[in-house]
Amino acid sequence: MIIALGRAEVDPAQLQALRPVLRDIMRCTFDESGCLSYSAAIESEGGDGFPAVITFAERWASEADMQCHAESPHMLAFVENFGEAIWSVDLKIYDASAERSMMLTGPTFAKLPLIPGLNGSSAQ
Numbered sequence: 001m002i003i004a005l006g007r008a009e010v011d012p013a014q015l016q017a018l019r020p021v022l023r024d025i026m027r028c029t030f031d032e033s034g035c036l037s038y039s040a041a042i043e044s045e046g047g048d049g050f051p052a053v054i055t056f057a058e059r060w061a062s063e064a065d066m067q068c069h070a071e072s073p074h075m076l077a078f079v080e081n082f083g084e085a086i087w088s089v090d091l092k093i094y095d096a097s098a099e100r101s102m103m104l105t106g107p108t109f110a111k112l113p114l115i116p117g118l119n120g121s122s123a124q
Contacts, residue, residue, distance in 0.1 A: 001036065001059060001060065001061060001062075001095075001096045001097070001099060002058075002059070002060040002061075002062060002063050002065075002066050002093055002094070002095060002096070003057075003058065003059055003060075003093065003094045003096050004056065004057075004058040004059075004060065004066060004091060004092070004093045004094075005055075005056065005057055005058075005091070005092055005094070006055065006056035006058075006089065006090060006091035006092070007043075007053060007054070007055050007056075007089070007090045007091075008053070008054045008055075008056070008086055008088070008089045008090075009046075009051035009052070009053055009086070009087040009088045009089075010046075010051055010052045010053075010054060010082075010085050010086050010087060011046075011051070011052070011084075011085040011086075011087065012045060012046030012047045012050070012051065012052040014052075014082065014085035015042065015045060015046065015052045017082075017085075018054075018082060018085065019042070021078060021081075021082065022040045022042075022054070024074065025040065025074055025075070025078060026038055026039070026040055028072070028074040029069060029072075029074075032065070032068065032069050032072065033061075033065055033068065034060050034061035034062055034064075034065025034066070034068070034069075035058075035059075035060060035061075035065065035069065036059035036060060036061060037057070037058065037059040038056075038057075038058050038059075039056065039057045039058070040054055040055070040056050041054065041055050041057075042054055043055045051087050051088075056091070059096075063093065066093070
């Protein structure tokens with residue numbers, strides 16, 4: 001499995017136009033072969049000379065699947081239409097060979113609605 005974590009600094013004046021595009025990218029990406037999860041979140045709205053910041057968290061079955069995503073029509077259209085709004089991109093990929101659920105136990109997590117069978121909870 002491949003995990004990709006990224007940060008893009010974008011022109012804050014373009015952020016409103018980017019919001020629906022990011023939603024569309026996520027919807028399209030969920031259906032791609034090998035996509036295990038994909039999230040894009042606006043971390044900062046920017047302004048006053050500071051960029052807006054978008055973070056990406058992705059999980060892919062393989063690096064080849066992730067590369068196909070990078071060359072998909074919706075990603076190519078995104079770069080074509082909004083490339084000038086992107087001030088910088090930092091994307092790192094990590095090989096993850098031993099994924100497991102995090103044990104959420106103790107009083108801190110006692111009231112969280114855990115998915116049965118995941119996060120160490122009992123299947124109900």
